Amino acid sequence: MKRRLAADAGAIQAQLDLVLGLFPPGPVTEGMGYATRGGKRIRGFLVMESARLHGVDAAAALWPACAIEALHAYSLVHDDLPAMDDDDLRRGQPTVHVRWDEATAVLVGDALQSLAFEMVSDPQTGLSAEVRAELTHTLARAAGGQGMVLGQARDIAAESAETPLTLDEIITLQEGKTGALIEWSATAGARMGRADPAPLLAYARALGLAFQIQDDVIDVTGDAAQVGKAVGKDAAAGKATFVSLLGLEGAKTRAATLVEIACDALSVYEARADGLRELARFVISRQS
């Protein structure tokens, strides 16, 4: 799976480098390149693989794949800010506000969000205007105050709450924070291919939750050097997580069940969706 992810990751990286190479030199452009380097590119892969599933041209799918990775990168840069999660390390490298400064990090995140919408709506994709407008609209909804930003706001509110979150509250929080972009990515191929996105949406809902449960597992079992960012912060802060609520084994079992649900949701695609099934299994086996 890592090899399949790496192949798409390489294409996404090359395209992002090409686009950013046309930007005027300066700290914001450098920071945008820095923040979009590395990572597993799971969201980008979901776009590419769901596009392949619907016979969409890979060269066209590369644009929304880059867009979602730019959007994800923006969210990480802003999440790492001192006023937010205050993290110094990301993907094994200093975070943008540490490497440059806070003002640059705010602007890098802002510009990466704009870049996401620039790329997803670009006529050079060869995608029809209908598809580009729909991808844009759904991405904006997934990213904003009813999606990812809402999840992030709930996460921050939880840190200062007097009582830890319940399981239902954590699930709702994660559906925004992580789930919304994963759902968009997995359904992008169906939207590009003008097919029903419902099976991919069901797959992505289960996958997104499994992904976040595994993140909580890694936060407890991983070490910072391998993970590339600080670990154990949630437990130290007394935050409710899937692991604190379900126990380590309970969390692992729940994630495995969700992966089975995700794989089953793709039955209509038969064996053609095995790449997406493999990804789902990879998501809960990863240690970083």
Place this chain on the structure above:
Amino acid sequence: MKRRLAADAGAIQAQLDLVLGLFPPGPVTEGMGYATRGGKRIRGFLVMESARLHGVDAAAALWPACAIEALHAYSLVHDDLPAMDDDDLRRGQPTVHVRWDEATAVLVGDALQSLAFEMVSDPQTGLSAEVRAELTHTLARAAGGQGMVLGQARDIAAESAETPLTLDEIITLQEGKTGALIEWSATAGARMGRADPAPLLAYARALGLAFQIQDDVIDVTGDAAQVGKAVGKDAAAGKATFVSLLGLEGAKTRAATLVEIACDALSVYEARADGLRELARFVISRQS
């Protein structure tokens, strides 16, 4: 002119309130409403007036008008952050990070940027997918690392530079920081009406610069209570401005000349563009 601005501003406010009324309650949604209230709505008016000029339905034009005001509001919320311009007052009210906190201000800005792209690409506008995709793509370019964010980055870099900027450098900076969004707003009507945007682009280039010169004039001649934000900061910081480089009278003369250029650029529209000409004259007469 103030009455004409107020009419469109009222429609824009009602539409933004309607859309945000559907968002889940919480500090980010509240902050989004707070940050989009007030202001002169010059960018929104440019969208509405250029749409009228091309016979575009006002109900359709309202969406991109709201989008540009949401985008402008995001840029103000982030510009006011302590790591950026560190301003406590905006439109006569506490800035978002003062009223709430920095994390909320980062998220409010982020969500407002998403909202801008959500609104400009919304199928409910009744605009064709071609128009929505083009408005999205051009807005993203105007907002991002080659447009507004680039101008903002240059502005921040100028503060710590050893030598003050030259006139050419300030003009380049302002073309990004203020000009890009004004150009997008003024040309939006032509894009919606599938007309040549060149005359409106020439108008907007001159208008944007006149607007920024007048901002520098107000920073010297205005008082905080009337302006609704801190004044005299640039002079106190020893920053090069149009006034420091051209003198107060020189700056006023330059702005007046630019307004004439802006008005002349609209000759193809004859008297039908008098609303836009009136706006240009208003821009250099305003004291806040």
